Amino acid sequence: MVKAWVVANLAIGQTVTLIPHIISLTHIQNTGAAFSILEGQQWVFYIITIIALVVVAVLWRDSRGHLLYRIGLTLIFAGAIGNFIDRIRQQYVTDMFQVDFMNFAIFNVADACLTIGVIAVVIHLIFFDQQAKA
Structure with a gap:
């Protein structure tokens, strides 16, 4: 919803302040990862994303009874799919925050989902994963 608004209403590179000195919306098209790492190397992102989706799906299937872990894996999956769809359709992702x-x-x-998901998985593994502690 935010992405659709940004694409429809902001030119590439245009910025609109949401909360002064805290957060703005800036419309960019990113062909790389964070900080434009591997810019233009879409094939790398396709391969990494497909592998990540398979791994996360297998881990999710075996995560019954571990709510935080399952939520983290779900967020990782959702974020990966969101960016993957953009990359397939447009050859870039639309970033805005x-x-x-x-x-x-x-x-x-999608990036926020990935980040929060990884944090949730790490918290689960450090504090709640009994198999890792055994």
Whole structure:
């Protein structure tokens, strides 16, 4: 929904302040990863995403009874699919969220899902995974 609004209403590179000095919307087309790493190397992202989706699906299937782990894996899957669809359709992802109080990559909802999902999985593995502790 935010992405559709940004694409329809902001020119590439245009910025609209949401909360002054905190967050803005900036419309960019990113052919790379965070900070434009591997810019233009779409085939790398296709391969990595397909492998990641298979691994996450297998881990999710075996995650019954571990709510935080399952939520984390679901967010990772959702974020990977979101960016994958953009890359297949457009050869780039649309990024829009710009943190104004620090120098940070402009990102999208899929990136946020991936980040939060990884954090949830790491928290589960560190604090709640009994098999890892045994």
